[in-house]
Amino acid sequence: MSSALSDAPTAPRDIAARFHGVAVPASPFLTERRITRLNSGRYEREEVSGALAVVRPEDRVLELGAGIGAVGAAIALNTGAEAVLAFEANPDLVPAARALYAANGLEDRVTVRHAALGAGPDRPESATFRAGKSSLSGHVASGLVPRDADRRGDVPVEEFEAVAAAFRPTVLLMDIVGGEIDLLPHIDLSRFRAVVVEFHPGAYGQEGVKACKSALKRAGLAKRSDLSTRLVWTCERTTPDAGRPEDSPRPEGGWSDSLQVLDGAVVVPPDTISEMRFHAGVLTAEGAPCPEAATWRGVRRITAPPKPPATPPESLPGTWLWGGLLYAHFGHFLVESVTRLWALDHLPEPVEGIVFYAKFDAETEGPRDFHGAFLHQLVTDLPIRIVSRPTEVARLVVPGQAFGLGSAIRGTERFRAAFARFGADTAPEGPEKLYVSRAGLGPNRGGLLFESRLEERLAAEGYEIFRPERHDLQTQIARYKAARRIVAAEGSALHLYAFCGDPGQKVAIVVRRMSKSTHHIRTHIEAFAGAEVTLADAIGRAWVPEGRAPTHMTMAEIDFPRLGATLEEAGFVSGGDTWAPVTEDEARAFIMAKRLWRRRGYHPKRSRSPAAPIAD
Known part of the structure; x- marks a missing residue:
C-alpha cells in the first residue's frame, strides 16, 4: 500500500525560465538566447499570440510540433483548454516536454506522443527524421532537410484522420518545419474551428505557401489580419451571417x-x-x-x-x-x-x-x-x-x-x-447564511475529503448546512433566494441557484475538481443572478482513481488554512487563520476507511489551479 499511495512527484526545483506563467525546467535544449526569449515572451510569439486569442476553455487542441512543450503548456494554462494532444518527431524533445507538463501540473490535460502525422493512401508507417544542430529544428516530410541537419532517426507516422477521429480536436496548431505542405492540402479541415500555422517557404517555396493558404481558405478558415503575419497565420471559421446553424451556439444570438x-x-x-x-x-x-x-x-x-x-x-x-x-x-x-x-x-x-x-x-x-x-x-x-x-x-x-x-x-x-421569472412564485424562506453540501452524495460522485469538518466550522459561523438532494425543488429555490451569503461545494446545485439568485448575494464556490466546469458555474451565476462570486480554490491534493486523470470522481483534499483565509478575506467567515490542516495520517486513514483505495485504487495527485475563465 505504501508505494501505491505515495505522493505525486513534486515539481523540479531547477526552473530556467518563465513563459506566459509556465515554469520551464532546465534542460540541455535551453541556450541563453532561448531562455531570454522565453522570459520576455518572444519565443514563438506570433504562434502563441494567435492561439491565446482563439482557443476557448471548451476547445480540444491538436498541436503538431511540440518542441520543448512550452507553447502547448502556455495555451493549456492560460485558456483552460479542455485537452491538448501534441506530437513531436524529435525523440530527444519528448522527455523534456513531459517534464515541463509535469512541472506545471498539466499532465492530466496535455500529452505528447513521439510520432509524426501523415495523410492519404501513400502514408508510410515510419519516416526518417532529420534533426538540426539547433536542437529544436527538424523535419519529417518529402525528404526535405533543414540546412543545419546533422542527425537522423526513424519516427513512427500515424494516420491524421484516425488521430482526429479519436481525439476530436477543434483547434489545430502546426509548426512542423515544412511538414504542413504534406498535410494541409490533404486533410479534412472542416472539424477545426480555428487553425494557427507557421509556413516555411524555405522548405517548399512560395508555391507551397500558396497551396497551404488555399487549403485553409477552401475549408472556410479565414485569416485574422490582426493576429497574422506573412509566415504565421491565425485562422477562424467564417460566419458571414452572424451565426449559422453549422456553428456552435453563441450568447450573441x-x-x-x-x-x-x-x-x-x-x-x-x-x-x-x-x-x-x-x-x-x-x-x-x-x-x-x-x-x-x-x-x-x-x-x-x-x-x-x-x-x-x-x-x-x-x-x-x-x-x-x-x-x-x-x-x-x-x-x-x-x-x-x-x-x-x-x-x-x-x-x-x-x-x-x-x-x-x-x-x-x-x-x-x-x-x-x-x-x-x-x-x-x-x-x-x-x-x-x-x-x-x-x-x-x-x-x-x-x-x-x-x-x-x-x-x-x-x-x-x-x-x-x-x-428572469424562474422561481418568481416561490417565496424566500431560510437563513441568511447557507452552506450547500455534497456530503450526502457519497464518494462515487466525487467530492471533498473531510467535508463534515468543513460543515462543523461553517455551522460555528452561523451557516445552515443544506443538503439539496433531501429537499424538493421548491424548497431548494426558497433557501437559495433567502440566503445573503452562500458557500457551496462545486456542483449542480449552483446551476439551479444561478436561475433564481439575485445581485445582492455573495457566493463562494469551494472548488472540488480541476475542471473547466468550475468556470461554467461561475459564469452562469454572474450572467444570470448577477451575484458576486469567489472561487475558493483550496485543493491541497486531488485523490483520483488508479489509472485515471482527474474527473468528476476526483476527491479533493481540502487545504483548510488556505480555504479559511480565502473565505475570511471575502467576508464569509471570521478567524479563518485558525483552521487547522488535515494531517497526512488523517487523509490516508479517511481513504482507507471509505474503502476508496481498495475499490478504485485512489491515490494523491498534486493540485493545480482550475481552468482559466471562459473566453468569448
Whole structure:
C-alpha cells in the first residue's frame, strides 16, 4: 500500500525560465538566447499570440510540433483548454516536454506522443527524421532537410484522420518545419474551428505557401489580419451571417435565437449510442436534417444528423415545442435540456406540450418529478413527451439552442429574459447564511475529503448546512433566494441557484475538481443572478482513481488554512487563520476507511489551479 499511495512527484526545483506563467525546467535544449526569449515572451510569439486569442476553455487542441512543450503548456494554462494532444518527431524533445507538463501540473490535460502525422493512401508507417544542430529544428516530410541537419532517426507516422477521429480536436496548431505542405492540402479541415500555422517557404517555396493558404481558405478558415503575419497565420471559421446553424451556439444570438415551424417533421431518437456523438434530431417533411434542432456541447455538435427511419414513423397530432435532449441527470438537465425553453415567451401558436428524446433507454420511461417541477417554476405546466421511436409531429416549433456549456453558458438575451421569472412564485424562506453540501452524495460522485469538518466550522459561523438532494425543488429555490451569503461545494446545485439568485448575494464556490466546469458555474451565476462570486480554490491534493486523470470522481483534499483565509478575506467567515490542516495520517486513514483505495485504487495527485475563465 505504501508505494501505491505515495505522493505525486513534486515539481523540479531547477526552473530556467518563465513563459506566459509556465515554469520551464532546465534542460540541455535551453541556450541563453532561448531562455531570454522565453522570459520576455518572444519565443514563438506570433504562434502563441494567435492561439491565446482563439482557443476557448471548451476547445480540444491538436498541436503538431511540440518542441520543448512550452507553447502547448502556455495555451493549456492560460485558456483552460479542455485537452491538448501534441506530437513531436524529435525523440530527444519528448522527455523534456513531459517534464515541463509535469512541472506545471498539466499532465492530466496535455500529452505528447513521439510520432509524426501523415495523410492519404501513400502514408508510410515510419519516416526518417532529420534533426538540426539547433536542437529544436527538424523535419519529417518529402525528404526535405533543414540546412543545419546533422542527425537522423526513424519516427513512427500515424494516420491524421484516425488521430482526429479519436481525439476530436477543434483547434489545430502546426509548426512542423515544412511538414504542413504534406498535410494541409490533404486533410479534412472542416472539424477545426480555428487553425494557427507557421509556413516555411524555405522548405517548399512560395508555391507551397500558396497551396497551404488555399487549403485553409477552401475549408472556410479565414485569416485574422490582426493576429497574422506573412509566415504565421491565425485562422477562424467564417460566419458571414452572424451565426449559422453549422456553428456552435453563441450568447450573441444568431441562429440560437431563431424560431421556425415545421409541418410533418420527424423526430428521430438515437439508434446506437456512443458517449460523445450519436445520430439524432429532426428531419423535415422532405427528409432533410434540421440543423437548428441539433444539440451542441461547447464547440462540439454531439448529435450527428439523424438517419432516415427504416420503418414508418409513429404519429403525434397537434403542435409541439421542440425541447431536444432530455437528461435524467439533474446537472445535465439544468445546462443541456432547458436550452430551448426561451421559446415559451415567443410561441407563434399554442402548443400541446414539449417533445424531447432521451439518450439512454432508462431515461425514456417518463419524465422525472424534478422535470415537471422545474417547468412549474418557469410558470408553465406543459406536459413533457419523450419520444423513443421515430415520430412524425403534425406541427413542430423548433427554437435554436440559446444556452448550454461553453461560452453559451451566458445565454442569449432572449434566454435570460425568459428565465428572469424562474422561481418568481416561490417565496424566500431560510437563513441568511447557507452552506450547500455534497456530503450526502457519497464518494462515487466525487467530492471533498473531510467535508463534515468543513460543515462543523461553517455551522460555528452561523451557516445552515443544506443538503439539496433531501429537499424538493421548491424548497431548494426558497433557501437559495433567502440566503445573503452562500458557500457551496462545486456542483449542480449552483446551476439551479444561478436561475433564481439575485445581485445582492455573495457566493463562494469551494472548488472540488480541476475542471473547466468550475468556470461554467461561475459564469452562469454572474450572467444570470448577477451575484458576486469567489472561487475558493483550496485543493491541497486531488485523490483520483488508479489509472485515471482527474474527473468528476476526483476527491479533493481540502487545504483548510488556505480555504479559511480565502473565505475570511471575502467576508464569509471570521478567524479563518485558525483552521487547522488535515494531517497526512488523517487523509490516508479517511481513504482507507471509505474503502476508496481498495475499490478504485485512489491515490494523491498534486493540485493545480482550475481552468482559466471562459473566453468569448
